[in-house]
Amino acid sequence: MSDTFEDDASQDHADFFTGVGSAHKTTEKGTPAKRMPAFILGEELADLADHDPRIAVMTADLASANRTVEFKDRHPERFFNFGIAEKNMVTAAAGMAASGQVPFAASFASFLGILCAEQIRTDCAYPNLPVRLVAHHSGISMGFYGTSHHSLEDLGMMRTIAGLTVVCATDAALLRSILRASMDHPGPIYIRLGRGRDPDVYDAPPSDFAFGKAIRLREGKDITLIATGAEVYPTLGAAEKLAAKGIQSRVLDMHTISPLDGDQIRAAAAETDAILTIEEHNITGGLGSAVAEVLVDCDRLPFARHGVPDEFAPIGPPAALYAHYRLDSDGITSRALELLSGKRK
């Protein structure tokens, strides 16, 4: 079982479509259940919108799942539900942005990043418009909903688009940092989220957050673990387990995939003995590939990409999938030990 998603053992996925956790549900029909504490998207955007008239929020029939319904409640005149029509939503967001608004368009990553890749490239990035694409339930976090609902390719697709900032939220606090920082950013941003129940890494939104600047969470010399998004938390757990074996890890939260923080990668290559990337994504095209592109200009050192191999994930609850792909702290620990013992693949 995954230490990251222990509560997923039964995968009662009511929260996917209602935005609430089954543990908090009442039995009475129509009674609002308590929302998952980590999914702060709607609340934070509503707070920002109290002081910024440019913000508009749109979704594609997932207002409950992504909690943008909380924005709707507080700013109904700036909330638009486009129904199950993501392409229209993304292009309309670009139109809004061309008239001075800062629209946040939210849907599952599989339908926002993958289905709408062309709209993101052509309508948002090519004209360099301040559209914010909020891609939630990314990676394999939707578990047994299957490949149609997984997004293991979106980082690779998004990071090849010129001028598109691609950033992954580690937890709720970092999502707040990303949303706040986005208000001063002139171009488009792809914001990749987990499923909103990601364990906290940060006590509070890091005050020095900046796009393209990785956050060094732990210092060590034997290996650098570079993780992004929901994999940062189990990576920190792996660093603890490695430390118990006498291996000291540097841990980087590489929240921004594009533009990538090349300085931190080069520093890791120069100052530590090995590098392992960890991502909830196909190891082709994502964080690991991006880091490799920097390392090709550095002196050789042991390096491996840890993530999902070039395949579609099997059916299963998220916890089982994370364990299968060794994306929990035990799996990351063993993968790091393999790398340090000379096993690259």
Added chain:
Amino acid sequence: MKTETHTPNRQQGRNISTDFLADRAKFVRKETVRLSRIAGAGHYSSTFSAAELLVALYYAKLQIKPLEPDWPDRDRFVLSKGHAAIGLYPILADLGFYDAELLDQYTRFGSPFGDHPDMKKVTGVDFSSGSLGHGLSVGVGLALAARMQARTHRVYCMLGDGELAEGQIWEAAMSAAHFELGSLVVIVDRNGLCIDGTTEDVMSVEPLTDRFESFGWKTRRIDGHNFDQIIETLDALPPAGVGRPTVIIADTIKGRGVEMMEGALNWHVGNLEGEDYDVVMAELDAGLKPPTWEHPK
């Protein structure tokens, strides 16, 4: 580089004579032929079908300020069929958005002017286009932004008939009616042809009026080469505000104005050179003759 605003050399306003508009449509067609020769290829026939519609909008209807191109209350125009940009560029120069001499660099390396329009490079272009099927969604976003900002301008969007096969058009049509975007006006350049044949052979779009009506739109169907009908229809638009969006289905002829191009599939993209160039320019100078092609029924 982005084009810079330029002193306007043409009047723009509502009470402009049909003769003047016809002269400007001739200008658009001749510029299309001239610029295509610079590029070595051009979308002649898709631009010729839209010439009267573009001219009527820009010289007689759109509330715009060429010397203040970012005026927030201006009417917006989205050329969803971006391959007709070669007809839009000369109009924008003529109205004073930029120096007409810039057009001599059409499609040459580093030019602001490509086959499809780039809003970041060409002053007066409200949105980039080229990938068919997107423009109506852009219009939805522009109209929603106007509503949030309590502005009363209109948003015009010109669609080709071939691109109506794109599913996103109908997503956008559904949402425009749902959001009651009464400020949104679509003009369909119903020229009858896409690249591989007639729309009805390749992917039928009719009954077009019924389809838009069933999506909750107000509809008008007119002769898209008849200035009187175009102007009358544009003048009769309902007030911009909350209400049903409007579609004007303009029956046109692909290649209109050059006999060998009218209804001809092989002139979607082409190149006129040498004697052919001179012959076509002379034909355009002589003015429009009765059309030589009709939509297949």
